[in-house]
Amino acid sequence: MPALAKIKLGLRSVIMKLIAQPKPLTFVGEGSSLKLCQTIAQLDARKAIIVTDKILVELGLIEPISQALEAAGVDNVIYSGVTPDPVWPVVEEGLAQLRAEQCDTVIGIGGGSSMDAAKVIALAAANSQTNPRELTGLRKGKQAPLPTFLIPTTAGTGSEVTIAAVVSDPDTHEKNLIGDTRIIPKATALDPALMVGMPAGVTAATGMDALTHAIEAYIGEWPSEETDMLAKAAVKLIFDNLHTAVENGSDMAAREAMALASYYAGMAFSKAMVGYVHAIAHQLGGKYGIPHGLANAVVLPEVLEYSKDAASHRLAELAIHTGLGEHYEGDGALGRKLIDRVKELNQQVGIPTGFEQIQTADIPAMASAALTEAHGAYPVPEYLDQAECEAMIARLQLK
Numbered sequence: 400m401p402a403l404a405k406i407k408l409g410l411r412s413v414i415m416k417l418i419a420q421p422k423p424l425t426f427v428g429e430g431s432s433l434k435l436c437q438t439i440a441q442l443d444a445r446k447a448i449i450v451t452d453k454i455l456v457e458l459g460l461i462e463p464i465s466q467a468l469e470a471a472g473v474d475n476v477i478y479s480g481v482t483p484d485p486v487w488p489v490v491e492e493g494l495a496q497l498r499a500e501q502c503d504t505v506i507g508i509g510g511g512s513s514m515d516a517a518k519v520i521a522l523a524a525a526n527s528q529t530n531p532r533e534l535t536g537l538r539k540g541k542q543a544p545l546p547t548f549l550i551p552t553t554a555g556t557g558s559e560v561t562i563a564a565v566v567s568d569p570d571t572h573e574k575n576l577i578g579d580t581r582i583i584p585k586a587t588a589l590d591p592a593l594m595v596g597m598p599a600g601v602t603a604a605t606g607m608d609a610l611t612h613a614i615e616a617y618i619g620e621w622p623s624e625e626t627d628m629l630a631k632a633a634v635k636l637i638f639d640n641l642h643t644a645v646e647n648g649s650d651m652a653a654r655e656a657m658a659l660a661s662y663y664a665g666m667a668f669s670k671a672m673v674g675y676v677h678a679i680a681h682q683l684g685g686k687y688g689i690p691h692g693l694a695n696a697v698v699l700p701e702v703l704e705y706s707k708d709a710a711s712h713r714l715a716e717l718a719i720h721t722g723l724g725e726h727y728e729g730d731g732a733l734g735r736k737l738i739d740r741v742k743e744l745n746q747q748v749g750i751p752t753g754f755e756q757i758q759t760a761d762i763p764a765m766a767s768a769a770l771t772e773a774h775g776a777y778p779v780p781e782y783l784d785q786a787e788c789e790a791m792i793a794r795l796q797l798k
């Protein structure tokens with residue numbers, strides 16, 4: 400890794416260790432989103448803006464929560480303009496509605512897109528003198544966000560518990576990262592009842608996003624006792640439940656297990672970070688509009704194959720924890736089993752092995768952007784250079 404990137408990474412590691420990350424008050428189980436409404440009322444919310452998307456409104460997921468808030472004494476309005484991988488105009492539109500309606504509380508309901516938009520709207524609202532786009536980067540807002548509550552309807556991003564939010568530039572399609580411990584919500588509800596209608600394809604892709612968070616956090620160079628425990632639990636829950644959740648969306652136990660897995664994995668990577676899978680997946684999302692989870696799912700086996708020697712002991716630990724093998728088999732064989740299980744799960748839940756969209760001419764720029772994103776920010780176990788990264792992306796081309 401270039402020397403400057405090494406220094407940057409070292410500094411970040413010290414900062415990440417020193418900064419405490421608050422944990423949201425968390426309600427779990429069927430109907431927990433309605434219980435959360437009571438808490439929101441108890442925390443003095445007067446008028447809330449619900450940040451969500453049209454599909455969830457049409458599915459009828461938002462109305463009961465809006466009514467429960469009303470019954471608890473919290474006036475509320477709905478902003479349903481969030482689009483997948485939200486762009487800045489989405490944040491600006493939601494912010495304008497928040498201001499026009501004089502809301503004092505933000506409630507994000509949806510996948511990572513709605514939750515991230517909610518986090519940034521709440522931060523921008525509290526920093527009225529700042530253009531929302533200037534919040535890109537680490538802890539850019541002077542003021543803490545308005546009180547924020549998040550209710551995930553996908554089990555994938557873990558945004559309900561992370562210090563991050565991602566908003567894309569509408570012109571360049573570049574993903575802008577907003578990182579701030581204060582955007583972690585005050586409370587969250589992991590309510591499997593909101594997830595039963597999630598289409599199989601979205602369940603599969605978002606579940607593999609959570610798996611990627613857990614594995615990248617575990618094999619990276621910034622582990623801790625806490626992130627190890629969370630990442631291991633998440634990997635096991637996903638291996639045991641994702642296939643069922645995809646095959647039978649109304650299996651409430653599998654849905655709840657996946658919601659917990661996503662939450663654990665979110666907590667793990669919020670401290671231990673992600674790696675090359677995310678760096679490459681972000682380029683595929685930006686360039687071709689491939690959904691975040693799907694891009695991660697396809698890239699994950701490639702990066703694991705590349706890192707299998709450097710990370711063999713950690714992969715072996717995950718294999719043992721998930722019941723794939725025993726100590727005596729040795730790190731190499733156990734790591735192989737873990738990677739094969741990831742590939743098998745991808746196949747079981749209908750994830751392709753590559754993308755037809757990838758154009759050979761685009762590969763050098765995407766590889767370079769992925770390495771710029773990763774080096775100095777992600778504590779990857781094995782350094783990747785431009786040629787290797789290009790070759791990796793080329794292997795993902797489906798002809």
Ligand SMILES: NC(=O)c1ccc[n+]([C@@H]2O[C@H](COP(=O)([O-])OP(=O)(O)OC[C@H]3O[C@@H](n4cnc5c(N)ncnc54)[C@H](O)[C@@H]3O)[C@@H](O)[C@H]2O)c1
Nearest residue numbers: 454483484510511512552553556558561563564565596597
């Ligand atoms: N903040 C973080 O820490 C973090 C981490 C990873 C990814 N992200 C970001 O999250 C975004 C992706 O989020 P996502 O993968 O959850 O997808 P998403 O929020 O974009 O949702 C995908 C689609 O699924 C639909 N959907 C969501 N829940 C549903 C349900 N219960 N039933 C039916 N349909 C449902 C949505 O309407 C949408 O059309 C990206 O912008 C990504 O960059 C953020």
Ligand SMILES: [Fe+2]
Nearest residue numbers: 556608612691
């Ligand atoms: Fe992710």
